[in-house]
Amino acid sequence: MKKITVFLIGLVLAGVLAACGDSTATKEAFPAPSANPNAGAVAVTTPGPVPGTVLKFPEDEAAHNNITEWWYYTGHLITTDGQRYGFEFVTFQAVRGDFPPGYVQHFAITDAASTTFKYDSKLRIGDKASFKPGGNNGFDLNTELGTMRGGNGTDKLKASMFGGQYALDLTVQDTQGVALHGGGQFTYGPGGSSYYYSRPRMTPSGTITVNGQTKQIKSGYTWFDHQWGDFLPLGGGWDWFSTSLDDGTSIMLYNLKDEKGKLIQVFGTYILPCDKDCRPEKPLKSLDIDQNSITTKPVSYWTSPYSGVKYPSVWEVKIKADPKQGIPELNLTYSPTMPDQELDTRASTATIYWEGDSMVKGTKNGQPIGGSGYVELTGYNNLKPNV
Secondary structure, eight states, rough: HHHHHHHHHHHHHOOOOOGGTTTSSHHHHHHHOOOOTTTTTTTTTTTTTSSSSSOTTTTGOOOOSEEEEEEEEEEEETTTTTTEEEEEEEEEEOOOTTTTTEEEEEEEEEEGGGGEEEEEEEEEOOOGGGGGTTOOOOEEESSSSSSEEEEEEEEEEEETTTTTEEEEEEEESSSSSSEEEEEEEEOGGGEEEEEEEEEEEEEEEEEEEEEEEEEEEEEEEEEEEEESOOOOOOSSEEEEOOOOOOTTTEEEEEEEOOOOEEEEEEEEEEEOOOOOOOTTTOOOOOEEEEEGEEEEEEEEEEEEETOOEEEEEEEEEEEBBTTTTBBEEEEEEEESSSSOEEEEEHHHSSSSEEEEEEEEEEEEEEEEEEEEEEEESSSSOOOOOOO
């Protein structure tokens, strides 16, 4: 039973199990894809601009009884000694019929100053009897790797790998509000749809341990993503960019690709900072970017010496201005703080991917601007050659 369950979890999380048609799964009703010009402009306790999309806090911070779900943190930490570190800490949940829910955690720390990248992953099979979808107490997730606990914009993160040589003990606080992508719904076309919100500007405090040395956090940003639904992203993989610009605005970009690496879907959100009455349950003004206004172009590559997979390394991203919407013209370059940030997690989620701390430089409406970002690249190990 355990081997079968682990195998199913790996397939679900890798996005290759055709579970959308499974009669045993709990289905959610989603409308056809549509534009959402008022995304983020409505209260999350009322129906959103997409019919059938309703988000409630803190209820929807908890686990749901859906095929796919994840709680995903990436961040940039500055310690009191002036050093910069990146981190990724994510919990995936897979629910499949009558099997117990499965949980996988990935944890990674980027130490660019010493060109060190460390990561680990762990899997835990849950207890269906204690699984309470739609609860109102936030989330409490754990494996042997660490714990995530949170709700109402105050989250506690603890993770440790390699005998405690690399670890996090953080409180991340949201004082800005939530960004509802597409009004709270992200559509994968034939792959289904998911609910999707972010907390793009959480403030971290606590400690990070690097090579056995524990350091206090002085400043930084943490980006939190929560997605769930009966969906599987079909195709060859995706490129995902989170961006925290120095002027307080944030950007999420998402490229979905086919098996040959050709773009089949582009999605983007331009997120304005909160200027008054800021609360963790209040939506930020989040503007959908027209997919024809987004261009992402790799300008250099890095080949992993471990897997042999070739990944884009430096990216040029261009967003055309939309004055009516309030979206500026952006020309940005994303450069990794170090090229080697590949995670081989075939043992837990049946995939190899690159996810890395990045620096962002460029212009906004012609004026210089900088920032920090995280870039996730999946599917590059499975690209099929052109026929």
